[in-house]
Amino acid sequence: MNPDDPRFVNWAQNLLDQDDENLEFEESDDDFRDEKDVKEFSEESFDEDYFQNEGSSSENSEDEPEKVAFFQDLPMDTSIIDDLPSGPLDAYRKRVNFDWKELKFVFERPDLLKIKINVWNTLEKDPLFQRSEEELPSEEQKRIAALQLEQFRKYKFMPTNGQKATVKERARYLMAINEALAASYPDVSVKQAIGILLFQNTLSTLGTERHKHIIEAIWNRQILSALALTEVAHGSDARNMRTTATYDKETEEFVINTPDFKAAKCWVGNLGKTCTMVLLFAQLYTNGQCHGLHAFVVPIRDPKTLLPYPGIIVGDIGEKIGLNGIDNGFIMFQGYRIPRENLLNRTADVTPDGEYESSFSEPGKILGAALENLSAGRVGIMQECANNLISAVTIAVRYAALRTQFGPSTGKELPILEYQLHQWRLFPYLSAAGVIKIFVADVAMDYLNAVEMSNTDTAIDNLRETISEIHAIISASKPLISWTCRDAIQECREACGGHGYLKATRLGELRNTVDPCVSYEGDNNVLVQQTSNWLLRQWVSVLKTGTVQSPLGTCSFLIKHGEILSSKLQLTKVEDVKNLDFIMDCYRWLITYLLQITHEKRTRVFEATQCKFTARNNSQVYAAAVLSKAYGEYVALSYYQARISQPKIKKDLKFVLVNIGLLYGLSTLDKHLVYLYQGRYDNNQPLAQLVKDAILDLCGVIKDFAVPLVDSLAPSDFVLNSILGRADGKLYESIQAEFFNNPNAMSRPKWWREIKVDNVPNLKITSKL
Numbered sequence: 001m002n003p004d005d006p007r008f009v010n011w012a013q014n015l016l017d018q019d020d021e022n023l024e025f026e027e028s029d030d031d032f033r034d035e036k037d038v039k040e041f042s043e044e045s046f047d048e049d050y051f052q053n054e055g056s057s058s059e060n061s062e063d064e065p066e067k068v069a070f071f072q073d074l075p076m077d078t079s080i081i082d083d084l085p086s087g088p089l090d091a092y093r094k095r096v097n098f099d100w101k102e103l104k105f106v107f108e109r110p111d112l113l114k115i116k117i118n119v120w121n122t123l124e125k126d127p128l129f130q131r132s133e134e135e136l137p138s139e140e141q142k143r144i145a146a147l148q149l150e151q152f153r154k155y156k157f158m159p160t161n162g163q164k165a166t167v168k169e170r171a172r173y174l175m176a177i178n179e180a181l182a183a184s185y186p187d188v189s190v191k192q193a194i195g196i197l198l199f200q201n202t203l204s205t206l207g208t209e210r211h212k213h214i215i216e217a218i219w220n221r222q223i224l225s226a227l228a229l230t231e232v233a234h235g236s237d238a239r240n241m242r243t244t245a246t247y248d249k250e251t252e253e254f255v256i257n258t259p260d261f262k263a264a265k266c267w268v269g270n271l272g273k274t275c276t277m278v279l280l281f282a283q284l285y286t287n288g289q290c291h292g293l294h295a296f297v298v299p300i301r302d303p304k305t306l307l308p309y310p311g312i313i314v315g316d317i318g319e320k321i322g323l324n325g326i327d328n329g330f331i332m333f334q335g336y337r338i339p340r341e342n343l344l345n346r347t348a349d350v351t352p353d354g355e356y357e358s359s360f361s362e363p364g365k366i367l368g369a370a371l372e373n374l375s376a377g378r379v380g381i382m383q384e385c386a387n388n389l390i391s392a393v394t395i396a397v398r399y400a401a402l403r404t405q406f407g408p409s410t411g412k413e414l415p416i417l418e419y420q421l422h423q424w425r426l427f428p429y430l431s432a433a434g435v436i437k438i439f440v441a442d443v444a445m446d447y448l449n450a451v452e453m454s455n456t457d458t459a460i461d462n463l464r465e466t467i468s469e470i471h472a473i474i475s476a477s478k479p480l481i482s483w484t485c486r487d488a489i490q491e492c493r494e495a496c497g498g499h500g501y502l503k504a505t506r507l508g509e510l511r512n513t514v515d516p517c518v519s520y521e522g523d524n525n526v527l528v529q530q531t532s533n534w535l536l537r538q539w540v541s542v543l544k545t546g547t548v549q550s551p552l553g554t555c556s557f558l559i560k561h562g563e564i565l566s567s568k569l570q571l572t573k574v575e576d577v578k579n580l581d582f583i584m585d586c587y588r589w590l591i592t593y594l595l596q597i598t599h600e601k602r603t604r605v606f607e608a609t610q611c612k613f614t615a616r617n618n619s620q621v622y623a624a625a626v627l628s629k630a631y632g633e634y635v636a637l638s639y640y641q642a643r644i645s646q647p648k649i650k651k652d653l654k655f656v657l658v659n660i661g662l663l664y665g666l667s668t669l670d671k672h673l674v675y676l677y678q679g680r681y682d683n684n685q686p687l688a689q690l691v692k693d694a695i696l697d698l699c700g701v702i703k704d705f706a707v708p709l710v711d712s713l714a715p716s717d718f719v720l721n722s723i724l725g726r727a728d729g730k731l732y733e734s735i736q737a738e739f740f741n742n743p744n745a746m747s748r749p750k751w752w753r754e755i756k757v758d759n760v761p762n763l764k765i766t767s768k769l
């Protein structure tokens with residue numbers, strides 16, 4: 001395998017289970033299904049307890065495993081970070097004693113930051129990556145993004161020690177390179193993710209020896225691909241997709257057909273204009289029998305001419321709300337033939353004479369491959385959204401520190417950052433940015449560990465349970481983070497007032513880039529159901545056997561469910577709630593309570609309808625959906641708490657980290673208070689009031705370090721690319737430059753004659769002198 005092999009991202013699209021057979025709320029181990037379903041690499045592999053083995057259930061202690069900070073021992077050379085230019089933001093920067101560069105190394109692993117800085121410095125100098133002043137037509141955006149991708153592929157960003165590093169470390173380096181690209185050129189990053197990284201990853205996990213030459217061609221820059229799952233009439237519901245690949249034993253080929261327009265593959269990135277090959281998901285038929293969705297490599301355009309081959313109708317879907325550098329396309333096949341070998345056959349194959357054969361020997365490895373296929377792209381989205389969230393809050397906080405409005409007396413205006421209402425709007429998102437940045441970095445390592453474990457030949461305890469738990473974590477986290485980022489960007493736009501609406505702030509681009517993240521790689525509202533189903537299985541297990549399968553410890557507390565649900569709050573003062581342990585206790589109670597009411601509701605609906613499908617669907621609102629959200633927040637906070645508890649973190653930095661952890665925790669908990677009252681956890685204590693008082697106290701504390709905090713989170717000005725977010729604080733200078741220098745700012749419009757009014761009385765003011 002190529003040493004640059006990125007085993008970290010995948011675009012295996014949304015093989016989401018919506019089957020009524022798939023409801024596991026009562027019995028979790030008597031509903032095994034046949035092997036076929038697993039081999040289709042659907043989320044169902046996780047949704048069902050195929051691999052649940054009673055003997056291997058981990059009887060966890062309530063103590064959660066220690067999550068080790070993995071980079072505190074790396075050399076922290078702050079000289080790799082440029083100093084910030086002096087300017088009006090210094091007034092806030094001088095309020096703190098901590099070194100913002102040292103804080104940056106809590107948020108970013110030094111070696112990964114170095115890689116990212118190298119990417120950004122290289123792109124900043126490259127003429128092809130200079131940004132246009134004007135809005136370009138979408139065709140031109142596509143041309144430039146395609147050229148930029150070609151150029152990006154030529155750079156060697158992998159550090160020299162990368163060749164010697166483990167597969168997991170190389171994957172982490174590649175994630176950093178991709179993160180750097182996504183933060184600065186999202187269109188190019190998505191094109192690369194789909195066209196190269198995810199394609200290569202799927203070939204590695206679902207393909208075999210016979211596909212190695214295709215992987216080599218990818219690395220030799222001879223192929224750009226697309227991943228085609230979604231159809232016009234079906235996205236989340238992959239099982240009902242209707243594109244077929246029917247085996248013809250006479251010619252030893254598959255014949256691909258699109259029955260009608262509703263079954264056309266669509267929204268597929270790179271498909272519109274640029275890719276030459278497609279990774280196609282189609283229903284496999286042999287001898288008249290359907291074997292479900294399988295993956296095929298399908299050449300669609302002649303690489304020399306970029307013209308489609310006969311038997312294909314392919315095109316671009318047209319202009320989108322954003323990301324117009326990407327050519328999202330549609331495709332229909334009319335009796336289109338591909339060789340038998342183009343089936344990705346790691347888990348099932350078709351013999352030359354048309355027999356369907358499955359190989360089901362290593363379920364742990366297959367589940368690991370499924371995790372890699374389904375989750376890699378989601379982890380990429382989590383990183384991308386974390387960085388976009390940081391960009392948005394950086395712009396809004398720097399603007400708020402510079403923008404003055406009103407004041408206690410004439411001539412004494414206050415920066416809007418000083419207003420409590422403004423702090424309350426922005427700081428929960430600023431805190432979320434810090435918490436999520438750390439959470440994503442650490443959960444990505446756990447994800448890579450699980451993938452690595454599934455690729456080793458030695459038997460590993462709890463591997464299946466670990467993989468299922470990682471899948472549950474990611475299925476809650478991708479929605480949590482993309483929704484948080486979406487909401488944050490809108491609040492930041494509004495927090496910058498009218499100027500925030502200028503294109504040159506970049507808030508609009510950020511908004512449009514993050515927007516589809518809630519839909520692709522698993523629609524958020526569908527994806528969170530994976531998490532609640534996993535949690536419900538743990539709940540059933542704990543009720544029946546007193547055990548849970550939670551090797552990472554994210555729900556091992558359920559073993560004490562009785563004690564948790566009977567506990568009551570004892571609160572007297574605001575300091576009682578300004579405590580991370582208190583917040584974590586509240587979350588443990590909340591998750592346990594939500595599990596109880598969700599399970600009761602699901603059981604009630606099932607008893608009334610005898611339909612698992614209805615029971616699952618009618619226990620989402622005010623139950624399973626909230627449960628997944630609360631679990632996602634809890635997991636994010638527990639990773640964060642584990643990291644900031646590292647003794648090596650300096651006291652002054654810890655002060656910042658603890659306060660933002662508290663604000664994030666309390667402001668998310670604030671939205672769930674109704675459940676804490678409904679379940680009588682508060683026992684008539686003044687919980688709501690104390691939480692609100694604490695939030696406002698924390699806003700007042702964070703105000704004084706908000707600017708250096710964003711300095712430690714923010715990328716360089718080149719990456720941020722916002723006239724309101726510049727590190728030098730030259731706010732009005734950059735607004736003036738934008739007004740004065742925008743193309744045609746002061747020229748008379750070419751079409752002035754069309755609006756000219758004749759016979760206007762002479763109203764010109766003339767001087768009396």
Ligand SMILES: Cc1cc2nc3c(=O)[nH]c(=O)nc-3n(C[C@H](O)[C@H](O)[C@H](O)COP(=O)(O)OP(=O)(O)OC[C@H]3O[C@@H](n4cnc5c(N)ncnc54)[C@H](O)[C@@H]3O)c2cc1C
Pocket residue numbers: 013014018194227228229230233234235236237266267268269323328516519520521522523524525526
């Ligand atoms: C910018 C962009 C790029 C994309 N790139 C690709 C690509 O490269 N390749 C590819 O194959 N696809 C791609 N897609 C498609 C994307 O993967 C799908 O849009 C996504 O899977 C959602 O499917 P859908 O659009 O059919 O929505 P649907 O599944 O029809 O969902 C519509 C709405 O119904 C809700 N819903 C559905 N089922 C349920 C349920 N059981 N309970 C409650 N609510 C439900 C969903 O939450 C959603 O809000 C892309 C999409 C976008 C926007």
